[in-house]
Amino acid sequence: YVRSLREAERRRERAAQQSAPAQPAGSQQQQTPPAAQPAESVAVPHSLKELKPARVLVDSSFDGYNVRPLTDGETDVRRIAAMKYNEGNWASAETPDPHWIELQFERPVRVAAVYVYWGFDRTRFTPSRRVELQTHDGGGWRTVSAVEPGENFDRTSFDFAPFVASRLRVLQPAQQGPPNRSFIMWVREVKAYGAQDANGRD
Numbered sequence: 001y002v003r004s005l006r007e008a009e010r011r012r013e014r015a016a017q018q019s020a021p022a023q024p025a026g027s028q029q030q031q032t033p034p035a036a037q038p039a040e041s042v043a044v045p046h047s048l049k050e051l052k053p054a055r056v057l058v059d060s061s062f063d064g065y066n067v068r069p070l071t072d073g074e075t076d077v078r079r080i081a082a083m084k085y086n087e088g089n090w091a092s093a094e095t096p097d098p099h100w101i102e103l104q105f106e107r108p109v110r111v112a113a114v115y116v117y118w119g120f121d122r123t124r125f126t127p128s129r130r131v132e133l134q135t136h137d138g139g140g141w142r143t144v145s146a147v148e149p150g151e152n153f154d155r156t157s158f159d160f161a162p163f164v165a166s167r168l169r170v171l172q173p174a175q176q177g178p179p180n181r182s183f184i185m186w187v188r189e190v191k192a193y194g195a196q197d198a199n200g201r202d
Contacts, residue, residue: 048193053103060093099185112195119186126186
């Protein structure tokens with residue numbers, strides 16, 4: 001009988017962890033992250049050079065969150081798990097509108113790759129169900145690639161031919177957030193890379 005009670009309690013605890021919302025701003029991550037390969041273990045090709053944006057804009061931010069994590073260089077969920085929750089991730093407002101992250105560069109750059117590192121909530125990643133990579137052509141935003149990441153993916157890369165741009169945007173269409181919270185966009189880092197030649201020049 002006691003063993004049955006303990007098993008039932010464990011089941012309730014597992015169900016609560018799976019359905020619980022994000023920790024409030026300022027709380028501490030205590031749970032152990034999943035045994036997933038940290039993003040840094042995947043080497044970026046030597047022919048690519050990271051492009052640092054001059055500005056980062058977003059459509060909105062969830063209360064207590066800001067854009068700093070999006071370009072702070074930290075993608076390792078083991079270290080993010082030791083931070084205050086809003087220091088390791090950015091989250092949009094939880095509304096049924098489209099959400100987006102815009103990177104602005106000081107001058108036009110040749111973009112060869114863009115990676116989105118999804119938010120990390122307790123023991124799982126929070127990929128959007130659909131995201132689009134867009135560039136601004138002077139008259140408006142144009143989609144150059146779209147991806148449907150799937151569940152519990154660490155990061156997403158877009159497939160496209162290199163192009164020149166001074167502004168990039170990662171767009172989550174309306175209500176295309178994670179399956180359990182479709183009105184929110186949850187990201188811990190966005191990285192853009194440019195191609196360089198054998199001598200290391202852009």
